[in-house]
Amino acid sequence: xxxxxxxxxxxxxxxxVEIDQGVIKSIVKSSGKxxxxxxxxxxxxxxxxxxxxxxxxxxxxREDSETVLTGSQSAVNGGYTAISAMANTNPxxxxxxxxxxxxxxxxxxxxxxxxxxxxxxxxxxxxxxxEIGAMAESIARVRIFSDDGNCVADPLIMRRALEYVKTxxxxxxxxxxxxxxxxxxxxxEGIVSARIGLKGWPAxxxxxxxxxxxxxxxxxxxxxxxxxxxxxxxxxLIRWAKQRxxxxxAEVTPHHLLLTDDLVENYDPIYKVNPPLRxxxxxxxxxxxxxxxxxxxxxxDHAPHSAELKDCEWQSAAFGMLGLESALxxxxxxxxxxxxxxxEDLSSRMSIKPAQIAGYENQGRQIIEGAPANLILVDPNASxxxxxxxxxxxxxxxxxxxxxxxxxxxxxxxxGNLVMKSGKLTVVNAELND
Amino acid sequence: MKSAHLLSAEDLxxxxxxxxxxxxxxLATITDGPNKKLPTLRGKTVVNLFFEDSTRTRISFETxxxxxxxxxxxxxxxxxxxxxGESLKDTAQTLQAMGADAVVIRHGSSGxxxxxxxxxxxQATVINAGDGTHEHPTQALLDAFTIKQHLRANESDxxxxxxxxxxxxxxxxxxxxxxxxxxxxxxxxxxxxxxxLLPVGVEKWPVExxxxxxxxxPQCDVVMMLxxxxxxxxxxxxxxxxxxxxxxxxxxxxxAQLQKSAIVMHPGPMNRGLEISADSADDVKxxxxxxxxxxxxxxxxxxxxxxxxxxxxxxxx
Numbered sequence: 001x002x003x004x005x006x007x008x009x010x011x012x013x014x015x016x017v018e019i020d021q022g023v024i025k026s027i028v029k030s031s032g033k034x035x036x037x038x039x040x041x042x043x044x045x046x047x048x049x050x051x052x053x054x055x056x057x058x059x060x061x062r063e064d065s066e067t068v069l070t071g072s073q074s075a076v077n078g079g080y081t082a083i084s085a086m087a088n089t090n091p092x093x094x095x096x097x098x099x100x101x102x103x104x105x106x107x108x109x110x111x112x113x114x115x116x117x118x119x120x121x122x123x124x125x126x127x128x129x130x131e132i133g134a135m136a137e138s139i140a141r142v143r144i145f146s147d148d149g150n151c152v153a154d155p156l157i158m159r160r161a162l163e164y165v166k167t168x169x170x171x172x173x174x175x176x177x178x179x180x181x182x183x184x185x186x187x188x189e190g191i192v193s194a195r196i197g198l199k200g201w202p203a204x205x206x207x208x209x210x211x212x213x214x215x216x217x218x219x220x221x222x223x224x225x226x227x228x229x230x231x232x233x234x235x236x237l238i239r240w241a242k243q244r245x246x247x248x249x250a251e252v253t254p255h256h257l258l259l260t261d262d263l264v265e266n267y268d269p270i271y272k273v274n275p276p277l278r279x280x281x282x283x284x285x286x287x288x289x290x291x292x293x294x295x296x297x298x299x300x301d302h303a304p305h306s307a308e309l310k311d312c313e314w315q316s317a318a319f320g321m322l323g324l325e326s327a328l329x330x331x332x333x334x335x336x337x338x339x340x341x342x343x344e345d346l347s348s349r350m351s352i353k354p355a356q357i358a359g360y361e362n363q364g365r366q367i368i369e370g371a372p373a374n375l376i377l378v379d380p381n382a383s384x385x386x387x388x389x390x391x392x393x394x395x396x397x398x399x400x401x402x403x404x405x406x407x408x409x410x411x412x413x414x415x416g417n418l419v420m421k422s423g424k425l426t427v428v429n430a431e432l433n434d
Numbered sequence: 435m436k437s438a439h440l441l442s443a444e445d446l447x448x449x450x451x452x453x454x455x456x457x458x459x460x461l462a463t464i465t466d467g468p469n470k471k472l473p474t475l476r477g478k479t480v481v482n483l484f485f486e487d488s489t490r491t492r493i494s495f496e497t498x499x500x501x502x503x504x505x506x507x508x509x510x511x512x513x514x515x516x517x518x519g520e521s522l523k524d525t526a527q528t529l530q531a532m533g534a535d536a537v538v539i540r541h542g543s544s545g546x547x548x549x550x551x552x553x554x555x556x557q558a559t560v561i562n563a564g565d566g567t568h569e570h571p572t573q574a575l576l577d578a579f580t581i582k583q584h585l586r587a588n589e590s591d592x593x594x595x596x597x598x599x600x601x602x603x604x605x606x607x608x609x610x611x612x613x614x615x616x617x618x619x620x621x622x623x624x625x626x627x628x629x630x631l632l633p634v635g636v637e638k639w640p641v642e643x644x645x646x647x648x649x650x651x652p653q654c655d656v657v658m659m660l661x662x663x664x665x666x667x668x669x670x671x672x673x674x675x676x677x678x679x680x681x682x683x684x685x686x687x688x689x690a691q692l693q694k695s696a697i698v699m700h701p702g703p704m705n706r707g708l709e710i711s712a713d714s715a716d717d718v719k720x721x722x723x724x725x726x727x728x729x730x731x732x733x734x735x736x737x738x739x740x741x742x743x744x745x746x747x748x749x750x751x
Contacts, residue, residue: 117648196544311553312521312523314544316521
C-alpha cells in the first residue's frame with residue numbers, strides 16, 4: 001500500500017491517493033493541508049507516468065552504451081513508466097525472436113514497461129518487409145513498426161507496409177529523410193552550414209517524405225506516425241493532413257524544441273543529431289504545432305553513444321543525443337514556462353496521447369479509482385542542473401550538460417510499486433552506477 | 435592576434451592580417467638573400483599533420499618552418515597508424531607526448547583544426563592548413579599578399595579592388611577564407627559559379643553573386659580561378675566538363691576582356707584546359723607562380739607570429 005497526500009492533479013484539484021495491488025484504490029479530495037500520510041505531495045503535481053514512443057536502448061549489440069536495464073533506469077529517472085525500444089539494434093529487431101528478447105529483458109529489469117518496436121524491413125535494408133505478423137503476434141505484441149535511423153525510402157515498400165499493418169491495427173513510424181538529398185549530410189542546410197562548410201541537410205529532404213507518406217496513408221487508409229518532426233514546413237504538411245482527416249500523428253523531440261543549428265558552429269559533435277538541429281524559426285513552429293496538437297506528442301529519440309563516438313572530429317562522430325532524463329524539464333521550459341501549454345496539455349502530449357497512439361492500455365490513464373498505478377510526482381517550482389556524470393544512462397552524450405532546467409521528479413510509481421522515492425531509484429542493482 | 439591558433443580567417447583582425455603581410459614581406463626580403471635561414475624558431479618542433487594528400491601545401495609549410503630553423507616532423511596519414519583506424523584524438527595525444535610546439539593540420543573534415551584546438555587533447559598551437567570544405571586561412575593570406583604586391587604595393591590595404599572568385603564555391607575552403615579576409619582588407623568580392631556550386635545560405639555572405647563570367651570579367655581587378663574536381667561532374671553539379679569549361683573556364687578570349695592591370699590567380703593544382711587554359715595560366719597576367727613563392731613567406735610569418743620567435747633581425751648564428 002502506498003499513500004500519497006495533498007498532491008495537485010494537472011486540472012488543479014488537490015487529492016489524497018491510496019495505491020494497492022497495482023491500481024489506484026482510492027482517490028479523495030484534499031484540503032491541501034491534510035495530515036500527511038505516506039508521501040507528501042504538497043506543492044507537487046501528480047500525473048500519469050510519461051510514455052516514450054522513441055527510445056534507443058542499444059541492446060542487443062551495443063551494450064557498452066546502453067542496455068535495456070540502464071535505459072529503464074534512465075527512463076524512471078526521467079519520469080517515464082513506459083518506453084519503446086527502437087528496432088535498430090544489432091541484430092535488428094526484425095524477427096519475433098529479437099523483439100521477444102527485448103521484451104523479456106524489459107520484464108526482468110522490471111521498473112518500467114519496455115515495448116519493442118519492430119523493423120519495417122528486414123535488417124532495415126529498405127527493400128523487403130520484415131516479418132511484421134510474427135512480431136505482432138509474439139508475446140511482445142508489437143504494434144509500432146519503424147526503420148528509424150533509416151527512412152523507408154522506397155514508395156512501394158512504404159505503401160505495402162502501411163497496408164500490411166492494418167491487420168494488426170499497427171502503425172508505421174517513419175523516419176522522414178529522403179536519402180538522395182542527404183548523402184553524407186551533416187547539419188541543417190542554411191546560413192550556418194554555408195559558413196562553416198558542413199554538408200547541408202535540407203528541410204525539403206524531410207518534408208518531401210512527410211508529404212508523400214501522408215498521401216500514401218490517405219490512399220490505403222492506414223495509420224502513419226511521423227518521427228521527430230524538425231521543420232516548419234513539416235508542421236504545415238501535418239496540419240493540412242489532419243484537416244483532411246488523414247490518420248497521421250507526429251512527434252517532436254525535446255532537443256528540437258530548444259536547440260538550434262548555430263550551436264554547431266564550434267563543431268562539437270554533442271550537437272550532431274539526426275534529424276539535425278534546425279533554425280529558430282523551425283523551433284518556434286514546432287512549439288506552436290505541439291501547443292495546437294498538430295504535433296501530437298513529445299518523444300525523446302534517446303540515443304546513447306559511448307564516449308569515443310563523440311570525442312572526435314564532427315564527421316566521424318555518431319548522430320544522437322540522450323533524452324530520457326531531461327525531456328520533462330525541457331518541455332516545461334519550452335512549452336509551459338512560455339505559456340504555450342498548460343500542465344494538462346503537457347500530460348496529454350507526454351503520456352496520454354503516446355499511450356493511445358501505441359495502444360499501451362495500462363499507461364497514460366486518467367487518475368481515477370481502479371486505474372493502473374503508473375504515476376509520477378513532480379515539483380514544478382524546483383529546478384536542477386544537468387550533469388552528464390550523474391545520469392542513469394550508461395552514456396553521457398547530453399547536449400544539456402550544465403544547463404539549469406525547471407521541474408524535479410521526486411517519486412515514480414510503476415505498476416503500483418515505488419520505483420523512485422524522494423528522487424532516488426529504489427531498485428538498486430549492480431549495473432546502476434557503472 | 436587574439437587567438438593562439440590560426441583556424442579561420444575570422445581569427446584575424448584587419449590589423450593582424452596587415453601585420454602578417456608586412457612580416458611576410460620582410461621575411462621574403464631576407465630569404466631572397468644568399469643565406470635563406472633564420473635562427474628564430476630554433477628548438478621548436480613543428481608537425482605537419484596531413485590527413486589528406488597535399489604535396490604543395492605541406493612542402494610550403496615545411497620550407498617555411500625550416501627557414502626559421504624549426505625542427506619539422508611530417509606526419510602523413512597514409513601508411514601510418516591513422517590508416518589503421520587511430521583516432522584524431524590518439525594521434526594528437528601522441529604528438530603532444532613528443533613535444534610538438536605547433537601542429538599544421540590538413541584534414542578532410544570541416545572543423546577538424548578547431549576540434550584539435552578546442553579539445554584538451556593537445557596544447558600545441560594549431561594552424562589550419564585546410565579543413566574539409568571549411569577554410570584554408572594561410573591560402574587567403576598568401577593570396578592577399580600577392581594581390582597587394584601586384585596592385586596595392588604602396589597602399590595600406592586592398593580598398594577599391596574588385597576580386598572575382600570563379601568556380602566550385604560550394605566545396606572550396608579557399609573561397610571561404612578569401613571572402614572573409616579580402617572583405618576585411620577592403621576588397622569587394624564577386625562569386626561567379628553555376629548555381630549548383632554555390633551553397634544555400636551564400637546570400638548572407640558579404641559578396642556579390644553572379645552566374646555570368648563574361649559579364650563580370652571586364653570590371654574586375656583580380657580573377658581567381660578555383661580548381662574543379664573531376665568527380666563533381668558525376669554528381670551532376672554540371673552536365674559535362676566541356677560545358678563547364680565553355681561557361682566558366684578562363685581562356686584566351688576571356689583573358690582579352692580583362693583590364694590591362696588585372697591579374698589571374700589560381701590556388702593550384704590546376705586542371706589546365708578545364709577551369710583555366712594553358713595560355714591563360716602562362717600569360718603575363720598570371721601570378722600563379724608568385725602565389726606559390728609567397729606561400730612560403732606567409733607561412734613563415736604565421737609560424738613566427740604564433741610561436742613567438744625572437745625578433746626577425748636577430749641573426750646571431
